[in-house]
Amino acid sequence: MTSGRQPRLPRPRRRRLPSPRPAATPRPVSRITGPGRGDGGRFRGRGPFRRGATRTRTRMVLAPATLLAVVCGLLLDGYLHAEVGNDARVHRSHPSRSVPDRLRHGGPVLTFDRDGRATEHSVPSRTVALTFDDGPDPRWTPEILAVLRKHDVPGTFFVVGQMVVRHPGLVRRMRQSGHEIGVHTFSHVDLSYQDTGRVDRELAQSQLALAGAASVTSSLFRAPYASEVRALDDRTWPVQRHVGAKGYLSAFVDADSEDWRRPPVKEIVQNATPDGRKGASVLFHDAGGNRSRTVKALDQYIGRMKKKGYSFTTITGALGAQSANHPAGAARVWQGRALIWAAALTQAALPCLAGLLGLVGAAVIGRLLMMVVFAWWHHCSRARRRYRVVQQVDDPVSVIVPAYNEKECIANTLTSLAASTHRIEILVVDDGSTDGTADIVEAMALPNVRVLRQQNAGKPAALNHGIAHARHDLIVMMDGDTVFEPTTVRELVRPFADVRVGAVAGNAKVGNRNRLIGAWQHIEYVMGFNLDRRMYDLLRCMPTIPGAIGAFRRRAVLDAGGMSADTLAEDTDITIALHRAGWRVVYQEHARAWTEAPGTLGQLWKQRYRWSYGTMQALWKHRRSIVDRGPSGRFGRVGMPLVVLFQIVTPLCAPLIDLFTVYGAVFLDPVRSLLAWGALMLVQLLGAAYAFRLDRERYRALLVLPLQQIAYRQLMYLVLLHSCVTAATGALLPWQKLKRTGEVDSQRARESVR
Incomplete structure (x- = not known):
């Protein structure tokens, strides 16, 4: 495939997008590409995301090494006060028959x-x-x-x-x-x-x-x-x-x-x-x-x-x-000095870690309280109810489905769209699939479905290709592994009754939640994604429209410069760009989409690694919004600090809670340490229960919440730490296409929550 620049989308004053040039000359997808996902382009930012020569193996070592250093520091500090399992017994007098x-x-x-x-x-x-x-x-x-x-x-x-x-x-x-x-x-x-x-x-x-x-x-x-x-x-x-x-x-x-x-x-x-x-x-x-x-x-x-x-x-x-x-001896002296230096470093770092722990605990509880309060406000807001009860948008919608090797899922996706109660056209953009995805779509012969083929150029290029061929001004974007309910599109476009709204984020749900790893992600989607979207909605600083379900005005997308290939998180990139262009981005909880979450830890790692790193790229790309005026400055000074604090800093430091719990249980007072951890767990459980109530989900999934906090959170910590190291070193990251099984369809997804 030849390299070159893809033509930019026309400016907003033009109503009809021209036909795209041949896909053989796509714009570079991203500074981070891999087999089958682009031509090896580079992100054009500076600073932490500069090009680097660090090998992947080095990154893989640095992330766990950082965690290991913290753990070893805690163990050393604990041992300097009392050995693990310290025996505090003091013997009383015994017979002395054996003593001369x-x-x-x-x-x-x-x-x-x-x-x-x-x-x-x-x-x-x-x-x-x-x-x-x-x-x-x-x-x-x-x-x-x-x-x-x-x-x-x-x-x-x-x-x-x-x-x-x-x-x-x-x-x-x-x-x-x-x-x-x-x-x-x-x-x-x-x-x-x-x-x-x-x-x-x-x-x-x-x-x-x-x-x-x-x-x-x-x-x-x-x-x-x-x-x-x-x-x-x-x-x-x-x-x-x-x-x-x-x-x-x-x-x-x-x-x-x-x-x-x-x-x-x-x-x-x-x-x-x-x-x-x-x-x-x-x-x-x-x-x-x-x-x-x-x-x-x-x-x-x-x-x-x-x-x-x-x-x-x-x-x-x-x-x-x-x-x-x-x-x-010299060897013994240097060994002893190494022990003393390590102890000195630990003693200097531990107060900092303890202070950081206090801040993290306050941030975790503060974030949860903020989300619950804003979610309650959002739920009771008449302005939000107006979209669902009074307002009605009957304009036809173009649904764009970018597809790259989605043969397992594409039939379920299109079948769910065909049952939509809203007038739609469906554009399946085949991004150079090698598994016959486009052939499957054509063989289904569904009405109002068009297949657009292009050479492999990446998801942003596929979405831009679809926008160029869309017939309608309201555009819905979804992933090829996602299924909609019949009313999803109708609910999703209702907020467009307000002419200030440029994009709408839908309610993405995990369809394959029957296994443990799916149940963990189900809790995360309901509590960690949808609950905080209600908060961001009221604060008017929504950071991400999920790629699984999002709706856009064509003019708003053009104002934002189209779907950009500068980052791995094109959904976060376009959302921030919309804010900076002056458009409102809202959340529509009643527009539900069922997506197939990763089914293995390896697949989950790849997905979240890409998400977290892409989010960092998007924040870095739009860093100038912090000093901008108007809508751009509003997001930069409200939304960006919240995203950095709640999606990067707090999750990165959250495992300190678990580490200090173990530290306290082993070296200090196990009862008080476990009670403190249990109290925090109870607060999170209550917050999760409220989120489940708002989403009308069954509470039984919360039975795995404690295990999620123990195991799942550590995995997400390592993913985020790995992403931070990647950003700091400027190393290259492959796209990492996920395996799909096609086990999610709209009927089974609805039955799973009954």
Whole structure:
């Protein structure tokens, strides 16, 4: 097929369109074409829709990669606060028959040899090893460090891995100040309830965090909820033996300040003071709550003990051993830094995502409330009833049916049109079909049916071809897989009694709704398309006349420049162009058409991918309407922001609701998270029920609404995300012709809702 430019349609002042030139020289259909759908033309816009060289494979990776990044970020943030399935149990005392008695009454430090035998070690007299658990904390750890620096004494900090990842700078300050660092597990879980695999993960992840934060590892360990060695029992002893076999020193305490109970400062000091001149490993906390009393008590405690002649050291210093902190290998350091960087990115992004979630939730509920209120207003409006009850339009109508390989559906389509109660002529424009579609139409020999043949040039060219040959000024356009009811055309053209109306959008319904995927689309058509069309109708900014059923004045189409091939969504393109040309576009709910929705997920993906990308193209093409005056500016400043917000931004962000629901159920409060999600689901169910009532649909289809929100919405999200990536990269998208089965005809469609 040769390439070239198709002649433009004549201007409005000419009443009769001339015969088109041979279809062998069509105008390029679109910047996005594929086999059998055009000659490889390009969309002439700039910016996001420029021509690009990115491969389709890259686009296919970027879309799910974006979703995966968000999911991984949520998982990482949740894990930094509590591991999946976090066990909050804390064991109580048990018998201690398996624990050697000498250990339970010995020193606070245990070491294990290769044979598993434990040795206890005590702190020398007049020596204090200050230890701090549960940090680092950005509020209290710096104050603890300041007190230690003031008195020039070292401390041993048993840090929690999750806190290290979130505040690595504090760990580096500890090391630079000469303090010792020990492991206090990664998530502060009671190890006595965990298997050895979980214990090993807690240790390994803590070491990774230390390596990333301070380039060190530690052989010093203290188990949560097990401060004193005399508390060892048959549940905690196996854990200590397992940890000791891995080369760790287990550190307990001789004196517990019990600052976690927040007693008076004087009592904290008294609790931490050893008897007589005994040495002691003393426990304080630098995290886990308000530690202001701990800071004051520590300052007094160090001064008091120094006056008594005590010296201060670390745990290993008290044993006369080398430091428990060792340089980490380069690989471990970079792995740890990667974990910390990922955590930092997640912590920075999560508040943004949470804020975005609030906006999305408000937008979803706001959109639903707007649609319901405007739909009620639309339903009660006398102006809309006037078209149905009083006004009557008897002018003949030309029905244009563009057809490309529609042999499965075309007979049902024409049969339904032949039963119309309105005077019509039918023009079937065969767009280079290779399956004998035109032959089927001619063989039917229906009255008032003409077949126009052209070389394959795309749907817009086929519609323009039909307009050029139409005999009447009122034109109805429909798809080749759609069937009309006998009264559809009559109802559809009634709004043309108002001379200001240039186009009418009909009520498209899913005919093949008996399967699950069809039922999902049925809900979407009734609630997501037809309900919001009532809102757009009242706001006078209808964004799309569905290709399945739409009526136009010939003059209005000419004013808009004809059916354009600049985008994949020619229906949205022409609708916006009509608004900009000053014509009113209205919605006629009583004009029903039954269309065959995609029957598989693959077909659905192709259709919605084309729709969403084509809509973005149309919005970009008409972006100047935002600054225009008159009717064009009205649509640009009212309709376009609504379309962008409700059809692109909100659906693109809506899965955050589901992601945060799962996040809350796993990491936070499952009951409250599920109740919040259920409340939102109930609001949507009520909105859908009202939409079904307006369309006089049976409520039983709403039984699949929860599953639609869980599964179908994620698919639509991926489609929209994929379209956004396509727009950003300027990659090429094939037309992607859908398979048809011909299972929808007007009789069976009506019976399906009885």
